[in-house]
Amino acid sequence: MDNSEIEDFYHHDFTTASEWEVFIARLEEIIHEWKIPNNKIGPYLKSGDFIKHTWIEAFEKLNFADVEFLLKHYKLNINDEESSAGPTEECEDARSQCQQDALDPLNDFAVLAGEHMEIARYYGIREFLVLVPAKQSSITDETRIKILLSSLNIAAINSNCEVPLLVQVQEPWQRFYLGVSIGKGSTANFEMVHVKKIPPHCKHLTGLLSLFKQRIGAGSGFRPDPVMVSIRFTYLLKDWTNSSWTQEPPDFDFMQGETLGVAELGKLPFGATFDPVGELHLFTTWPQMSENVVVDSEGFTDLEPQLAPEWTVQVKMVSSSACLLGDYLTDFLYLCKNQKTLVDLLGDAASYVSSEDQVLSSAFNALTESRIPTISTVVGKAVTKKSKNIDGPIAEEVLLPILYFLFPDAEDNPKAPYSDVNSYGVEDDQWRGIKTCAVNSLVWRLSIVAAHCAHNLGGASALAHLWHEFVQEIRFRWEKSIPIPGVGSGFPDSVRTCLLHQKLQMMNCCIERKKAREECILKSQSMDIDDPDTESEEEFFECTSEEPTDEEEPSVKTVQKTKHSLWNRPAGRLAKHPSLRLVKTGEALYLPVTQDPVPKTEDQLEEDAQVMMQLGTDQHASEMRARLMSASLLSDMESFKAANPGAVLEDFIRWYSPRDWIEEEGLDEWGQTNGHLSPRMMIPNNPWSRAWSSAQPVPAHRQKRLFDDTREAEKVIHYLVSQRLGQVAQLLLPSLTHAALYTLSLQEQEALPNLPDVTQSILNKLQFATKPIHQKLQLYEEITFDIEGVEALVAQVNSLQHKLGGNTDSKELTSFLVQLMRGKEVIVPGGSTGYIGTRITTMFREAQKAVHILTMSNSNNEMDVSGDNKQKTFPEPVCKEFILRAVTPRPSPTSTPQPQRLYACLKREYIRMAGLFSEDTIFI
Amino acid sequence: MDQDILTTLKLLMIGESNVGKSSILLRFTEDEFYENMQSTVGMDYKTKQVTIDGNTVKLAIWDTAGQERFRTLTPSYYRDGQGAILMYDVTDRNTFIKLETWLNELNTYCNKTDIVKMVVGNKIDLPNREVSTEEGLQFARRHQTLYIESSAKTADGVKCCFEELVQKIIQTPGLWDTHSLRLPGNGNTGGARQRIGKRGLQLTDDYQPQEAYSSCYCSLV
Ligand SMILES: Nc1nc2c(ncn2[C@@H]2O[C@H](COP(=O)(O)OP(=O)(O)OP(=O)(O)O)[C@@H](O)[C@H]2O)c(=O)[nH]1
Numbered sequence A: 001m002d003n004s005e006i007e008d009f010y011h012h013d014f015t016t017a018s019e020w021e022v023f024i025a026r027l028e029e030i031i032h033e034w035k036i037p038n039n040k041i042g043p044y045l046k047s048g049d050f051i052k053h054t055w056i057e058a059f060e061k062l063n064f065a066d067v068e069f070l071l072k073h074y075k076l077n078i079n080d081e082e083s084s085a086g087p088t089e090e091c092e093d094a095r096s097q098c099q100q101d102a103l104d105p106l107n108d109f110a111v112l113a114g115e116h117m118e119i120a121r122y123y124g125i126r127e128f129l130v131l132v133p134a135k136q137s138s139i140t141d142e143t144r145i146k147i148l149l150s151s152l153n154i155a156a157i158n159s160n161c162e163v164p165l166l167v168q169v170q171e172p173w174q175r176f177y178l179g180v181s182i183g184k185g186s187t188a189n190f191e192m193v194h195v196k197k198i199p200p201h202c203k204h205l206t207g208l209l210s211l212f213k214q215r216i217g218a219g220s221g222f223r224p225d226p227v228m229v230s231i232r233f234t235y236l237l238k239d240w241t242n243s244s245w246t247q248e249p250p251d252f253d254f255m256q257g258e259t260l261g262v263a264e265l266g267k268l269p270f271g272a273t274f275d276p277v278g279e280l281h282l283f284t285t286w287p288q289m290s291e292n293v294v295v296d297s298e299g300f301t302d303l304e305p306q307l308a309p310e311w312t313v314q315v316k317m318v319s320s321s322a323c324l325l326g327d328y329l330t331d332f333l334y335l336c337k338n339q340k341t342l343v344d345l346l347g348d349a350a351s352y353v354s355s356e357d358q359v360l361s362s363a364f365n366a367l368t369e370s371r372i373p374t375i376s377t378v379v380g381k382a383v384t385k386k387s388k389n390i391d392g393p394i395a396e397e398v399l400l401p402i403l404y405f406l407f408p409d410a411e412d413n414p415k416a417p418y419s420d421v422n423s424y425g426v427e428d429d430q431w432r433g434i435k436t437c438a439v440n441s442l443v444w445r446l447s448i449v450a451a452h453c454a455h456n457l458g459g460a461s462a463l464a465h466l467w468h469e470f471v472q473e474i475r476f477r478w479e480k481s482i483p484i485p486g487v488g489s490g491f492p493d494s495v496r497t498c499l500l501h502q503k504l505q506m507m508n509c510c511i512e513r514k515k516a517r518e519e520c521i522l523k524s525q526s527m528d529i530d531d532p533d534t535e536s537e538e539e540f541f542e543c544t545s546e547e548p549t550d551e552e553e554p555s556v557k558t559v560q561k562t563k564h565s566l567w568n569r570p571a572g573r574l575a576k577h578p579s580l581r582l583v584k585t586g587e588a589l590y591l592p593v594t595q596d597p598v599p600k601t602e603d604q605l606e607e608d609a610q611v612m613m614q615l616g617t618d619q620h621a622s623e624m625r626a627r628l629m630s631a632s633l634l635s636d637m638e639s640f641k642a643a644n645p646g647a648v649l650e651d652f653i654r655w656y657s658p659r660d661w662i663e664e665e666g667l668d669e670w671g672q673t674n675g676h677l678s679p680r681m682m683i684p685n686n687p688w689s690r691a692w693s694s695a696q697p698v699p700a701h702r703q704k705r706l707f708d709d710t711r712e713a714e715k716v717i718h719y720l721v722s723q724r725l726g727q728v729a730q731l732l733l734p735s736l737t738h739a740a741l742y743t744l745s746l747q748e749q750e751a752l753p754n755l756p757d758v759t760q761s762i763l764n765k766l767q768f769a770t771k772p773i774h775q776k777l778q779l780y781e782e783i784t785f786d787i788e789g790v791e792a793l794v795a796q797v798n799s800l801q802h803k804l805g806g807n808t809d810s811k812e813l814t815s816f817l818v819q820l821m822r823g824k825e826v827i828v829p830g831g832s833t834g835y836i837g838t839r840i841t842t843m844f845r846e847a848q849k850a851v852h853i854l855t856m857s858n859s860n861n862e863m864d865v866s867g868d869n870k871q872k873t874f875p876e877p878v879c880k881e882f883i884l885r886a887v888t889p890r891p892s893p894t895s896t897p898q899p900q901r902l903y904a905c906l907k908r909e910y911i912r913m914a915g916l917f918s919e920d921t922i923f924i
Numbered sequence B: 001m002d003q004d005i006l007t008t009l010k011l012l013m014i015g016e017s018n019v020g021k022s023s024i025l026l027r028f029t030e031d032e033f034y035e036n037m038q039s040t041v042g043m044d045y046k047t048k049q050v051t052i053d054g055n056t057v058k059l060a061i062w063d064t065a066g067q068e069r070f071r072t073l074t075p076s077y078y079r080d081g082q083g084a085i086l087m088y089d090v091t092d093r094n095t096f097i098k099l100e101t102w103l104n105e106l107n108t109y110c111n112k113t114d115i116v117k118m119v120v121g122n123k124i125d126l127p128n129r130e131v132s133t134e135e136g137l138q139f140a141r142r143h144q145t146l147y148i149e150s151s152a153k154t155a156d157g158v159k160c161c162f163e164e165l166v167q168k169i170i171q172t173p174g175l176w177d178t179h180s181l182r183l184p185g186n187g188n189t190g191g192a193r194q195r196i197g198k199r200g201l202q203l204t205d206d207y208q209p210q211e212a213y214s215s216c217y218c219s220l221v
């Protein structure tokens, strides 16, 4: 790189004089660019304008020698410029905008957020330019300050700019400004004092008044009009004593065994663990009045907060409120990333033991079981040897109520039986579209209980423990053929429910079929006894169904058939067709009993679809697909053949695909309309005719089962048991999040009228998040974040309501709370004597009492016994503000009267005074 | 071939047997027509890439069998479908009447809002028409679906049918653009993405949680 050019740049020579000139010229240039000089006087401000309207900001960079500055422009954006009729004409008296504003009390004490906005408060002005050293540097040197001030002066004169030009000096944190405004016939100087030690005479209004008068009258002997004063005292409340609002997390340690109720288990906690409202600021204001109606001196003061005509409050919230529900969700989300297996967490006892050995015997056990099943753990304990009980962190007296809560049918008198869990997904359901489970169904309860475990009962290993017990129970129910409660009936609903729910539905399907099978066996056995001659087809059921696949070859089957049943004997008839007869034989056509459709869970469906897709799209792939899909067609054909000996493809097609049967003129020999197969069914060797020719007459129950419930059940159990902890948590996450949103939706808060809308918008996100089988944690993180945010808001309003409204619930209070929640300074309706005012006073009194008791006990109490026991209701104000205004002739008594203003702010640690003092520049 | 694919869309073809679903699909993918098309067993699957408004999308089309008995089997494959073609034969009123059943079937296996539907009246080349265009249109209006008439034999309306459906899907926020979308920095997606508008974009991966929160917060207080 070539440095010469850059070096050249630095070699320019600036003399001090030209630096200054350049600086001033640049100031003028910017002022000109911003078109500031030609501004007219605006309309009088209305009360609250400073806060209601936005402030326009602009800035430019400029340098003074090598020091960088920013010139910033701030202007209140009042849009109703048209209504400006009034002052523009009348105020020909050369009073500038800032002077007019400085005398206007309607926006006193306005608190404005934003950098440099305190200037508006200090001087009461609606527009200003401020020069700020860039990079937060400070300007403390007297000479420098003078140079800057005179630069501003010159620039203002040269550019004919009336808008106040200020400069920030001293340390940035001091917010110290000086400046000037050059009007047509007068100049206003902006001055400031900011000192740590408050001079004793400045502590009260009396002292400030004489200071002000001294400054503006300068002992001229002229008797001015009375000074006008506005006063505001600020009181701070942080100690809530009795009015504190917090929620305790559910405490499982205290709830021993039986007392651990359904109410606690089934609910997610909601609210803040410590009061979300941090501070309450009470502003007591005395709007502008004459100096002689109020006394505030060392010995006496009229300025009692209760007497202030105006009360306003503002609240500050705790920045990060810890909320229970949010914590629950966050903890749970964290677990979703846990890679540990159940064995890692619980030890070898939790490892998967195939229960095949029990399957065979269980069929008969189920029948001897008592009507009320018991919980597997209890049984496990009693039955001993193959007890798979593990040492988890959840104590048994807590675990049992949890399990009974999940499986209420295991108890004689269920405390929390499931209501109808099938109503889920009804069109008008509030929660439609969220793919989880029915409210308060098994998966719902499980996810809530899981969250309790994760949060209160031992984190990851507690969740593992719960899951282990849960799966044990599912396995137990499979073995004993006891349906799982709280799961919607029917096939896995892959459209409306989450994967875990589908798995449990699948389990129930298996249990149901297993039960049906077992009942069948039982029936056939009893039938054998009753009527030994009946050659029941069911007799061979078990052996056929347990047959390994390879034995399913037609040849084998044929052998069996010839052995056990006559070739032509019809079997597996469901019903006689009302009209159709077989084409060849003229026998009535019978609808066959067919195999039940196969239930599948979403992951299986996806797998199936993958298989189909991966075959490709060419002709061969299509044939492969047809072959894969023809299993059920073949099964139906076999059932049909079994039910209708002597049937041909035509017969089958008329039942199965009537639109491929083309009717003709005339009747056949059995009196039914003639017809023939559609051309496409007559294509040689088409999949239909091929399947037909390979189909054997086998009734449905003897066919190879399309759905093997034993295998499917084992698959589900294996699936459940082999999940890593994070996967377990992810299975539960959709319903837990749903339950959390449900909890949120139960919150009613009039001061948050949009709560239902916000809940709805989170719901929309949740609908989207729950759709895919594999959960995207990021989406859930966002939803959790949203729920947390809303929870905090609700907690804040609840706390405010508790503090300020007690049990009352009025429109007035509601709108008051709404405003407070927006972070605004809000007028207390009725001031100190109104309902809210009284509540606030009480809170201050309580806090004072608490402080008093504390100091009493600390210092020896004898001290105070003698002293005035009328302990004050309010503490010392944290801030006292005064605004003094007058119009006096300056610099000499013969000058035109000029606006003068002093703002004083007294805090424990400093006093600040900001003055705007005007002088006539013509009649000196 | 490797043009950048905006997304893969899953389409379903349903309707009574023999109305011409497989024939329309064959016409669309291969531009062929058989007088004697084999009746589909269960279902079949085909793919095709189309470019619409500068966006190339891959269509994964699932063609199902119309026989009533297959209804226990095929809806499993409805999962995740973004578009459905509901077909009837204009020369057979019965297939038109049955459309209602097919629509119900679809609604039980797909969330209503997640799928764009198109009703297609096929075989308009044949003379013996039984269902008028007005009736077809009325049905479509009543069920808020798209409507078109076609002939697999003459290829009338076939391309249109798929293109309109795809266009509608792309324009419907939230329907696509989910997990299937994995784009490298790729210029020609702009068209579709812009049209999707705010809600559509919200659902993408680059969607900012910060914004979500603030919008939520603002509207509440
Ligand atoms: N004239 C005419 N014939 C058609 C048209 N479309 C399809 N076909 C014929 O109608 C018959 C059935 O067509 P397919 O495409 O197999 O019908 P499908 O709806 O797929 O039937 P399934 O697979 O059984 O559900 C075939 O013989 C086609 O040749 C068309 O537009 N015009």
Ligand SMILES: [Mg+2]
Residues within 6 Å of the ligand: B021, B022, B023, B038, B039, B040, B063, B064, B065, B066
């Ligand atoms: Mg077909």
